[in-house]
Amino acid sequence: MKDRSTPQFQSFTAVRQGSKQLAARLPTDLVGVAGFVAVAAVLLGVVDTGSAFLRIAVGFPLLLFVPGYATVAALFPRAATVEREADSSPLVDRLEVTDGERVALAFGLSLAVLPLLGLVIAALSWSYSTPIVVGVVCVYTLSAIWIAAIRRLRVPAERRYRFDLTHKASALHAAVFGTKSTVHTAINIVLVVAMLVALTSVGYALVSPQDGERYTSLEVLSENDDGELVADPPSEVDSGEELSFVIGIENREGEEMEYTVIVQEQWVSDGEVIDRHERDRIDAQVSNGGTAYGDREITTEATGGDVRIAVLLYEADDVPETPTTDNAYRYGYFWTEVVDDV
Template identity: 55%
Template sequence: MSEPLEDRVTPLSMRDTTTNTTGSGTATGQGISRLVDITPTDLVATVSFVTVAAVCLLVVDVASPFLRTAVGLPLLFLAPGYTVVAILFPRAKPLESADEGGVVAQTVPVSDIERLALAFGLSAALLPLFGLAIAALSGGITAPVVVTVVCTFVYSGVFVAAMRRFRAPTEDRYRFGLRRRLGGLRRSLFGTGSAVHTAVNLLLVVAMLVALTSVGYALVTPQDAEQYTELQLLTEDDAGEYVAAEYPDHVDSDGNVALTVAVENQEGERTDYTAVVQEQWVADGDVFDRTTLEETDYSVADGETAYGDHNVTPTAESGTVRVAVLLYDGDVPDTPTTDNAYRYGYVWLEIGDDPEALADE
């Protein structure tokens, strides 16, 4: 006898929905796993680190030497080289021949240790090239310029590396597994079976870190550029050009001496100067009397040169005197001398009738 229809039909509210829920969870888990598999985590980490480093060194401009070294060392000695390695070796399983992959094809396997070593080596080789390019284009190798060039290179290289990696089949792409790599590093350092070998390994690691940290600190820590002020005493030649020659060596009594004072400012900021023109009487190399003839103020922008024309009249009626220009970048002392001047220059003058003119007469 057949069962009643109501006994063979399970109400909708009593049906088991476990299969549908499990299937949905499995699909979600597979989707996340798939996303992780296709995401080049090492390239994402490289871009993220370079961005953080750029913000710290360029935007925030952190002053802590430790923090600047911590971000600057990998930025200079790891990121550029690793980007090139990622471009050249996008696969974990290399091609059997270059014909399969075009002009640039990976035909050899590269281990993680080899990738790291190549990254350091290539970074060290790239930095001088960056320096030459910066010097040729802008002429100023400063920390902000170096960081900008390195970051631009890494961003561009990571884009190319990602394109090459996505062209390879998913199962052949290189993947970085942090946990497995750390485990291998621990076994390499501490799994030697010998306390002596372990100590040597640790000593080598510490020595390498100290050496790289020292170089990285020197590169990423702002260094004061050479700062100086240059003072020149010039004259005009027949063509109207300023020259450091043809100074007058004789002047008649009550005659004028024409000199041009050039002040070049390389102090890194606008600087105010005072030039004191002084007549000095010298005996046995010592100044025994002096007279201030003029004082002139100069306000010179960084990298600029200011010129000032001076017509001075010595007070001596005869004899040999020294006309000195004493330059100060602050307050002028009560007694200006060559010893307390920031910069100075001088010319010797013979006061009185010109012997050559008298001889011609």
């Protein structure tokens, strides 16, 4: 009977040693950051989660910590040591930072990098939509992580920075709870909680969905001799002639809208409308972010004098029985003089 225990044990030992060597060479912090970036890109840029808490939990570190951490990792591949040797390597390779400095720099550099990425988006004439912003931040972070991994592997193993989660957690626990005074421990806990609350508040302000102002804009325009639309409706029209103008509707409501536009001829005395007559009614469908223009021609009932032409805009399903400027969703008007040629 063959003794198979020894070969099996040696094989298992070799696998364990190989795994340890791989783990020692693998920059676990960079791998973890890259994985987080991939998950954040999906949750914030592709999938509409609809959860404010999830957006905060993912978006806050993605914007305020991860880009800076990747930048710090690319700049400082070495671990901090008590004695710093002078060698012929470039200055940036000889610079070392402690773990606390890495965290502080990660936040600071993130705040410095984000405006620069915003300038890149503006230079490329892209919109500041969530998918584009998240995509640009993720591309930058992954590029910095790639550079950091290459530079870190070029550093000798004994000088290479390694992230040890267990050691960092133990050090944090000792710093907060390792005091000999109950009062000092309580103060440390309060400071940690206050910092978390402050960071969460900032993160919510940055990554929570901002609806922004929703509105509809209504304009009454005319076409000049060059064919351009100008905010100068006709101020005079001959009696019996058609009065021509252009109505512009801009939709910023966040969705496609259906409108009803009513054009009235109004007679005004002492600032009060004493009579009104409807001259036109138009239904318009405007896509979100779009602007629709319509040429209108009406004939006034008045044969002379000044009349006010009012343009009243309503949502299609919310038109009152008696349309006025007081109950209109948006309105505009202009005065025109009706000239009697007789």
